[in-house]
Amino acid sequence: MPKLRLTTQREAIFNNEVISRFELFNSLFLTLPFYKIKDTGTLLPLFFKSCEEGIKQHKKPAQIIEEFFAKYTSYDQPNDIIDLLFRFIQYIERQVVLFDAVEDASFNKLNTTDEQATLSSVLKNSADNKPALAKVEKLIEELSLRLVLTAHPTQFYPGSVLAIITDLTKAIKENDITIINSLLQQLGKTPFFNKKSPTPVDEALNLAWFLENVFYFAAANIQEELDRDLDEYNLESKKILELGFWPGGDRDGNPNVHVETTLAVSKMLREILFRCYYRDFRVLKRRITFRGVEENISILQDVLYKNAFDQNLEVEDISELLKTNLNEIKETLLKEHEGLFVDLVNDLIRKVDLYGNYFASLDIRQDSRILRNAHEYCRQNKPISSLYPVNYDELSEKEKLAIISFKEATIVYPTKADDLTNDTINVIKEIKDIQKRNGEKACHRFIISNCQQASDILQLMELFLWNGWSKDTLTIDFVPLFETVNDLKEAGKIMDILYNNPFYKAHLKNRGNKQDIMLGYSDSTKDGGYLMANWSIFNGKTELTAVSKKHNIQLAFFDGRGGPPARGGGKTHRFYASMGKEIANKNMQLTVQGQTISSQYGSIESAEFNIEQLINAGISSGIKELHNVLLDDDNKAILDAMADDSYQAFLELREHELFVPYLEKLSPLKLLSKINISSRPVKRNGDGKLKLEDLRAISFVTSWSQLKQNIPGYYGMGTSLKNQEKAGNWDKVVKVYSESDYLKTIVDNCMMSMSKSDFSITAYMAEDKEFGAFWQQLYNEFELTKEMLLKLSGQETLMANYPVDKKSIATREKIILPLVLIQHFALEKLQHNHEEKERQSLEKLAVRTVFGIVNAGRNLA
Template identity: 60%
Template sequence: MSSANNLSQRESVFNQEVITRFELYNSLFLTLPFYQVKDTGNLLPFFSAHCEKGTASQESPSDIIKSFFKKYVPDIDHQEQLNRLFRFIQYIERQVVLFDAIEDSSFSKTTKAEESGTLQTLLQQIAGDESQRETIKEKLKNFSLRLVLTAHPTQFYPSRVLGIMTDLIEALKTNDINTINLLLQQLGKTPFFNKTSPTPVDEAVSLIWFLENVFYHALAATQSKLNDAFDVDGLANQLLEMGFWPGGDRDGNPNVKTDSTRTVASLLRQIIFRCYYRDFRVVKRRITFRGVEDAMHTLETILYDNAFNPKENPENLQNEMLALLQTVKDKLINDNYGLFVDIIDDLTHKIKLFGCYFATLDIRQDSRVLRDVYHYISDKVGVKLPKGYDDLEEIEKLKAIEFTTEADFQCPEDADPLIRDTLDTIRLIKQIQQQNGAKACQRFIISNCQQASDILQLINLFLWSGWKKDELPIDFMPLFETVNDLKVAAEVMETLYKHPFYKTHLAAMGNKQTIMLGFSDSTKDGGYLMANWSIYKAKVELTAMAKKYDIDLAFFDGRGGPPARGGGKTHRFYASMGQEIANNHIQLTIQGQTVSSQYGSVDTARFNIEQLFNAGIASALHQTQKDLLDDRHKELISIMADESYGLFMALRKHPLFTEYLEKLSPLTLLSGVNISSRPTKRNSDAPLKLEDLRAISFVTAWSQLKQNIPGFYGVGAALNKVKGEGHWDEVVELYHKSGFFKTMIDNCMMSMSKSDFRITAHLKNDPKFGEFWQMLYNEFEQTKRLLLELTNTSVLMEAYSIEGRSIAIREKIILPLVIIQHYALECLNNTTNEELISTYNKLVIRTVYGIVNAGRNLA
């Protein structure tokens, strides 16, 4: 089947299964009498159409809102108008849920003709070729995939809504009208937001919902498929792993404390035992034979007690549970013809996958905090730092850091809370490992890592807090994120690889080093092209350094939801890694709308997990086809990255840059959105400064403006430069030959497809912001024009028409939300009435939910 016919088939299925069904069920949904105002559902289609017409005419949001009420509801006052807008918001955010559910329920049908790249296509490709099968089996001996769920607040569905969505998806699969009708009514009555900000534990509970209801089943199914295909059950390494940040990530989050970490570790243990117990009930109904009663009873007691009556100081019971299951299995094989061995194997595989911990709880803290702790504790354990230690050159610091002192320092109650939390958490890690297993809490990530001493000082904090040099099963992981930190990353790691103590520690950990590379701050720091190119170069340099010292290197990528935060079609990035970049281990963060869009159901999770898995192992079959940039390609990208960086930095330094975001986007109100326990910026009491602003708030503000600057700004200028210098044909060749460059460009177009400058076009005549808006718009238009020329297409995402259609429908659904938000922001800038200010603030905050949730396919 040709690719054109394949695409046509997918479009036909998408139209039938998604668009037509959404129109049908949306009509039903709009007739349901959810709210106080009876005609809200009837008015909403007229309001949506009015917003579309006004936006096309580039009217201001204020004019659009006022003309709508004048035409359709002329006899109500301003307060009632605001009430109507709130009702519209409540309908629209539920329309987004309905569309999500319909897309997910149709997933197996709309992806049936999907592009190659799944595990299934790989298995079909090697069918009957034993040499290729052996090649992959060899690759799997040193391969792993780890997905790490993070608490970054970029998706706002509470667990009660996720539960409805799950049931709605199942009902939609069979078009069960009665159940769908009831679930839509339930959805209409269910609140979408929290009245108070969640705690770190609340955030953990929300994400554990996905572990329990999605990843538990999806990872097990993928593992089973791998076992059947490659007999990987006996491998020493674990192929599939889950990581978890809520309750452990304290970088800049003042609300994450030692108690949070302790509670989350206990929750993860309890929930995984509940999963096991549910499975055991199925096992118990089938394994009814003589000779297994004692093992079955003991196992049931273990599972039930840990699931529902957890002890204060539990033990790691993974090996005991596996031994009991093996006893049952042996009895089935020897005395019962192997009957029901498959369900014993299924539970065994799950216990091997998730142990007593479900997901590894990562700890993360900023290097500046850790340096303060190091100063505090050093003299208290008898280690005297040289005078002026902070100002010493790195080489002198390294000489001063010794590893001869082991202590069991107990931090006093009156110590600085941040210092006490760090030291108490280091002690808690040992307790978690003893109770839930070594993998339960094994990784300590140092944010803002700038030098080797940041890592070595942290190791000493462990040795001074009750840990022993020869019993230190901890992965100390630097996080390099800013453009400048990425430049020196390889140099920092070489210093560590040569350091005698660190070299010994690494050997004890199997000579495996994990390095985290973050995208969010590097994009905010240097723009889209420079961020991607800086990380690519850093990976090449770090890989070469690891090979030099015979280190098994794993990159942990902090790839957030939208392309501006390193997201997009992430599996294509991994499939395009050349021989210069270590790619045996794939580790990435899954956050915000990425969780619901790519891993919101078992079907979508399995598909995306297997795509990532395939991206990592398929290269073993095609060594000669691996993406490899030659020197000229690197030179071209470097020229473009430098040009883009210059333009982006000039934008950041523009005197109106911060004020534009503060006045025209909901940036300053994001802290009022009760979806996160952490502030929108570091140094929360200080005036707003770009360097303090969290990358997620930065990206969210631009996406709410429908301008998505972090995802494209500077790309057009870069392409224009190389074109003007006569290198256009080379760039076109680069796009077609380099998977890395192509993926970067395609993701940029995805980001741009979520932009709509018509909404803010009225600003071009604004006396203060007019020129600034025009500058942004000109770069958008230049980038769009050159990207279409580069890709030989006529519209953005033409090559990914299904994804493009999905985005277009979502944008149409939420356009009224965007108009309402901008209208409320304009009203805020023009009133001093305290009561109205409060109402407008609430109106803005409520629109943020639906706009971000609808952006799930940014991921």
């Protein structure tokens, strides 16, 4: 079917199935009798109209809101005004949920897979061509996808709301008005936020909702389809999908994560998995009531029940026991009972193969500076103290590498270490027991954040050898994380040193000559801006691939992607599909975090679709293995120049004296710590003065998105393109764009960021004495970038090539427009003196708006 016709059909479906139904259900929603919000539904449309008209006239938010209250209500006391605004927020938050559910109910009608990129299609097209089929077989053997769920603080829907969304989506699909009405009422009475900050274990439990209710089924369904496709062509089955998990293991910058946290989460993941297994087993047991399987059923009944519910059980890895008994049942069914219900057995076997005893691998992550401190502490104690000079930390990297000896030892600790060092030592010891209980894959990766030199990896390996591990049993993969622009430039040299180190080389051989390398999109964007971050990662991947290939190492890039394009998000699968043969791309690994989890993996249908999109991207990229035109000398020179220009523009902005004050005063940045959704601090230096370098990338990007300016997602792009035009290189830039899917994806995602920006909301700032010129600078770059991107892409409007996505974004932005105004109103009021009680109310008002704005954006933070 032609792409234009398909797009038109999707637009029609979106208008009829999503927009029309939302308006219908929203009218019902606004009349529901919720507690303490009488007449709010009547006033909200009037408030929205006042907001729209006020923005057109460039009025300040406080003026817009005060004029609304004077015209449409009798409220004149601050408490009454704030109370009604809170009620508006409650409604709008739930309108966002309603729109989510309506849109999700039409998911299958709106989203279609490119059949040409599926494994089934590739196999079919290669069936009569032995060399082609052999190439596909080799690709399948090497292909893998690892999705890692992370607990970054932008997953605002609690489990109770996620369950309502699931049920509401189902009811909307079935047009069950009675159930819809009941669920909307339930939604109105269900809290959307926590009264206190969650612990890391709470975060893990909330995130495990997706493992239990979505991924457990979606991953197995996809594996079943893969097995069926491969079996049709007599190819061996291959486990492609793996799940990873960060809550409870990621302690980088989170002082609330301790070794006890890690142990509790590993136990929790195992228990939830076995409850899933037991749930499936009960269905299987109810059907398989035949002779010859009684003993196997009895064994499974006993072990599954105990592992799911017995808190005092001494646990161990029993995955082989489960598979042995299930396979014996399968064999009996095939031999003696015509294979009746064998599909139920196959399904459970497949799930045990996928999830083992652990469900998702628990990654451990810590900053290199903390790990260096732990290494220093251990060196002070016997017997290690005799191996290192006192001035070891002052030595050059070359001198350090010559001294590191990888001696196995049992250190005696006569003095107590600081808390972070103590945690590092204890978690290293406990990983071994986690592997014993849940299997090796339950916890086998240690990620080193802010990795700046080869010794950061090698010293961590020594910490393992000094704390209960031996060289022969070191079942750990050490994963460097390169985050800043400068770190990415040095990454290739660091890995070359590691690959040449005899001890590390032997360790990699024991691990199958496989190396995972993590790249951070969020911090690189905060450090260098949107284009420089993406270009630095592209070049870093190219160099790291070449270095690994030289040493015959199978490389897997672990991409630390956030939700928005400014943090590596957007249409992620298109990035993977656009890689050339110069970048290792057969082992895809990426973080899934924040609102992206619920928006892209919130239902079994959407999870299956998005997982398939990533697998298909790996297949199509692997089959084509085309040369990436961005590496041609002329094209690379153009992108180098564009990235440098973009970087300089972003750097000048970052160093502007008003950059941090602007964010502090006009965005809810300083209030983000009051949002009770995360155990992780907003910034790394605790209660110290706010510095940009200490600010977490997620807080940085979220603050700009709340302002509806999304600076990290586009700033510098317009300047870089304009400079190329002035230099007479415009035709060359257009040619590069037309030939490079990678550059197209960068541009498309940049347009997505800009589509979620609206400078008209803050247009009143142009006349501000303090920030007027600074606001104008931001606005000018936005307009320049918009002009240049439209000229480059040949589109008439931003995201014109994605009309359904464009309309979805516009609708969501319209829904939450009053929230943005309320937030600005509260922040503006907070600039003046108030009694403590009123100040707290205004702060709470500003904080509450953040939830709905991020939820509506789906990938804003």
